[in-house]
């Protein structure tokens with residue numbers, strides 16, 4: 001074995017010894033390289049790779065990458081803020097060994113999410129993974145609350161051989177149909193096998209509503225692990241799809257009309273091992289804390305869409321009657337309200353009960369989305385915000401006066417409107433810190449400008465294969 005590299009000043013020699021042993025183990029298993037992954041502000045997963053011998057140096061010193069990715073757009077052009085977007089400077093990508101996984105769908109490769117730190121070893125204020133970790137740690141310190149989270153993954157399959165500017169769904173069977181399940185039987189079995197090898201606990205995998213669309217859900221994890229896992233799941237789906245001559249799109253809308261791809265976010269609050277969504281005195285067995293958390297979410301939902309629905313294409317999906325939840329309302333098991341309260345099956349509530357945030361798609365950076373959702377909910381919890389009455393059926397059917405009286409608002413209908421809401425939201429901006437908040441605004445404005453003049457079909461096409 002090659003000798004250990006010199007530890008960085010203040011570095012953890014235990015991590016280095018572990019990386020050294022792990023690298024050799026990976027090599028013996030046939031791993032030749034390691035994908036180091038992070039998600040930028042625009043929601044694109046960017047990577048660098050190192051050979052297996054590079055794992056230990058990466059843990060010691062990180063791997064260089066420009067901070068300019070904080071203000072990259074989905075089309076790879078770059079915008080600027082006061083502090084970001086300059087071609088100068090460097091950051092270090094530091095892999096998280098606890099989350100390193102051998103990729104079952106890409107023989108020869110392992111994968112790890114990274115934190116981005118400065119060359120001086122300081123936290124980088126633009127690192128979304130560090131942001132989420134901080135929000136979660138604050139929730140525990142200040143409120144004694146921990147979370148379990150899950151991100152649903154929806155994707156649409158086209159044929160890899162088709163021209164990139166066309167979309168032809170790879171299946172012909174109806175929504176949720178046995179026909180579609182059978183059409184892609186080998187593919188979906190291979191996906192499940194890959195997830196089993198990667199120790200991703202799949203809860204469900206099924207053909208979804210739109211032509212060529214599938215959905216996969218996983219068991220809940222702590223928020224940072226859930227965000228990491230959503231990135232890993234997409235990496236795996238992309239790789240396995242390719243083997244079958246298929247091309248996976250996680251874009252919010254692959255076409256200008258029809259049901260889009262969501263990335264619904266499930267979250268539950270826990271205190272001392274007790275689920276706060278079950279066994280309480282409030283509605284549907286929720287505790288007062290869970291109700292106030294949801295009230296906070298509803299209050300911030302219009303501004304949150306700038307983070308959870310960050311692409312111009314997100315607003316092709318965020319339409320009524322598409323189960324995307326485009327109203328500031330909640331209800332038990334409702335599919336059209338922004339927040340769905342999931343009570344779980346009788347006898348299993350303390351395990352299952354949670355809340356679902358629907359206006360979230362997979363153009364969202366999952367670390368930013370989870371961190372901002374948690375910050376919004378905690379704002380409601382801290383002020384014991386009262387939760388309005390639930391809305392059953394379709395909130396779109398409320399007459400305007402009743403909607404106003406009940407506080408039911410339609411979410412922004414364009415990214416520009418979402419950014420207007422976000423700019424005014426001190427809670428979200430403060431949680432993110434000025435560097436990330438300014439990056440969100442600049443990148444969203446850049447995306448809006450990038451599609452100026454395009455019709456809806458053009459917007460769908462522009463982002464179809466980006467996510």
Ligand SMILES: NC(=O)CC[C@H](N)C(=O)O
Nearest residue numbers: 259260261262322323324
């Ligand atoms: N089953 C579902 O909940 C469908 C969700 C829908 N595809 C969305 O965009 O959010």
